[in-house]
Amino acid sequence: MNVLIVYAHPEPRSFNGAVKDIAVETLNAQGHTVVVSDLYAQGFDAIAGPRDVTQRLDPERFNLGHEQAHAAKTDSFAPAVQAEIDKLLAADFLILQFPMWWFSLPAILKGWIDRVFAFGVTYDFGRTWDNGVFTGRRAMLSFTASAPAAAFLPDGKNGDMERVLWPIHAGVLALCGYQVLEPQIAHGIPFVGEKAMLQMLDQYRKRLHTIDGETAMFFHDSKDMGDDYRLKASVKPATPAQHRGQRVHMV
Amino acid sequence: MNVLIVYAHPEPRSFNGAVKDIAVETLNAQGHTVVVSDLYAQGFDAIAGPRDVTQRLDPERFNLGHEQAHAAKTDSFAPAVQAEIDKLLAADFLILQFPMWWFSLPAILKGWIDRVFAFGVTYDFGRTWDNGVFTGRRAMLSFTASAPAAAFLPDGKNGDMERVLWPIHAGVLALCGYQVLEPQIAHGIPFVGEKAMLQMLDQYRKRLHTIDGETAMFFHDSKDMGDDYRLKASVKPATPAQHRGQRVHMV
Numbered sequence: 312m313n314v315l316i317v318y319a320h321p322e323p324r325s326f327n328g329a330v331k332d333i334a335v336e337t338l339n340a341q342g343h344t345v346v347v348s349d350l351y352a353q354g355f356d357a358i359a360g361p362r363d364v365t366q367r368l369d370p371e372r373f374n375l376g377h378e379q380a381h382a383a384k385t386d387s388f389a390p391a392v393q394a395e396i397d398k399l400l401a402a403d404f405l406i407l408q409f410p411m412w413w414f415s416l417p418a419i420l421k422g423w424i425d426r427v428f429a430f431g432v433t434y435d436f437g438r439t440w441d442n443g444v445f446t447g448r449r450a451m452l453s454f455t456a457s458a459p460a461a462a463f464l465p466d467g468k469n470g471d472m473e474r475v476l477w478p479i480h481a482g483v484l485a486l487c488g489y490q491v492l493e494p495q496i497a498h499g500i501p502f503v504g505e506k507a508m509l510q511m512l513d514q515y516r517k518r519l520h521t522i523d524g525e526t527a528m529f530f531h532d533s534k535d536m537g538d539d540y541r542l543k544a545s546v547k548p549a550t551p552a553q554h555r556g557q558r559v560h561m562v
Numbered sequence: 563m564n565v566l567i568v569y570a571h572p573e574p575r576s577f578n579g580a581v582k583d584i585a586v587e588t589l590n591a592q593g594h595t596v597v598v599s600d601l602y603a604q605g606f607d608a609i610a611g612p613r614d615v616t617q618r619l620d621p622e623r624f625n626l627g628h629e630q631a632h633a634a635k636t637d638s639f640a641p642a643v644q645a646e647i648d649k650l651l652a653a654d655f656l657i658l659q660f661p662m663w664w665f666s667l668p669a670i671l672k673g674w675i676d677r678v679f680a681f682g683v684t685y686d687f688g689r690t691w692d693n694g695v696f697t698g699r700r701a702m703l704s705f706t707a708s709a710p711a712a713a714f715l716p717d718g719k720n721g722d723m724e725r726v727l728w729p730i731h732a733g734v735l736a737l738c739g740y741q742v743l744e745p746q747i748a749h750g751i752p753f754v755g756e757k758a759m760l761q762m763l764d765q766y767r768k769r770l771h772t773i774d775g776e777t778a779m780f781f782h783d784s785k786d787m788g789d790d791y792r793l794k795a796s797v798k799p800a801t802p803a804q805h806r807g808q809r810v811h812m813v
Contacts, residue, residue: 325625357673359663372575414728414730415667417676418675419673421672422670424664425663440719461792466799466806467791468691468787469791470733473811475803486720493811493813536719539712541713542718551721551725551810552721554717560731561723562744
């Protein structure tokens with residue numbers, strides 16, 4: 312298969328860099344074709360805006376979605392964006408490799424999504440979820456977190472990790488049709504020490520050998536969703552962020 | 563009070579721009595001092611990395627947290643970062659104004675957080691949550707979402723908005739000590755039409771007049787948290803992301 316690893320860390324000799332290297336080495340050895348987008352090394356411009364396109368639909372007023380749709384139709388994405396789109400569309404398996412900063416992606420990786428997951432390319436009206444562009448392809452987050460795993464347990468002080476990851480798992484990957492594999496998380500980096508870090512690399516290497524056989528996480532598909540943008544009354548919510556209980560923060 | 567509005571939209575004539583203008587006008591008229599960081603207009607560099615500091619702790623190997631802590635001690639943040647830190651530290655009320663892209667912040671605003679919420683400045687060992695740097699100050703998200711509100715109800719196809727917002731509400735703002743107010747959300751932009759959009763601006767204007775009296779959302783504080791990074795057994799989880807149920811995505 313074709314694998315794209317989008318890697319976002321400012322330091323090549325970081326643990327994130329080592330995890331990325333393990334994936335490249337292991338997947339290559341299995342005969343897969345691996346492409347890496349090393350966003351820091353490429354100096355990837357992460358700011359979605361007028362620079363994304365070479366030809367404007369509306370030169371007076373910039374609307375990102377409209378301009379992306381126009382660029383998709385007229386083949387007028389900026390070369391740096393088009394190059395990443397090409398890699399993404401060629402990949403059967405997408406791995407995002409990053410340090411979790413502020414419970415989320417580093418800005419350079421968020422900007423890669425803002426610009427490369429363009430309207431008219433990776434999603435469109437009616438082309439989302441199981442009708443999405445990437446149906447049949449797989450994606451996975453692989454990241455480091457400085458906090459220990461306990462802090463992200465359901466009753467952890469930081470909140471349940473699967474709820475923390477919902478905006479990326481659901482809002483980016485599943486929404487565009489990907490089968491999303493469970494995340495690869497290295498907790499407590501660098502506090503756990505070198506031995507534990509080497510064990511994590513080894514565990515990841517082993518996981519990658521059998522990753523083809525893994526079952527993806529569950530997301531509701533279009534047959535579960537009503538025309539009112541909600542789950543049908545007959546559907547029992549079965550994901551980390553959907554429920555029929557009371558809200559606690561918002562009215 | 564001193565208000566900082568961090569505004570992230572590529573188009574000044576966008577609805578986001580209008581919402582930001584309403585806030586400036588309304589808060590100024592009440593006698594508050596309002597400062598705006600207009601990230602796109604400033605050309606804010608959103609990529610955390612070696613450019614954040616003028617003096618390296620470790621010139622060989624870049625670790626963001628270590629370099630931020632060093633810069634905080636030696637007063638050696640890059641001028642563009644220091645300027646934003648100064649504005650942030652002066653603000654009693656922080657408003658983040660943005661279009662929700664991919665269930666999260668635009669990269670330019672995430673990068674503002676990555677760089678400006680620096681270790682040693684906005685948080686430190688033991689200086690988090692109710693012991694945080696910003697204790698007694700308030701913060702709020704104000705954003706547009708193209709999807710209608712129904713899509714983000716508890717059983718909405720996109721998941722419960724309060725769970726979607728957890729990484730920002732808890733992972734950035736409450737973790738640094740802020741009292742977090744309920745978000746100001748403009749749903750269905752631009753599909754709802756001009757009349758509805760003008761009503762939203764009007765509703766925001768009215769809200770801002772009495773925002774001083776609003777009650778902040780609840781987050782567990784340090785007295786609820788055990789040394790094992792989890793809520794104490796006697797504490798009933800009472801936020802959108804903490805619970806004692808089963809996980810559904812992760813083992």
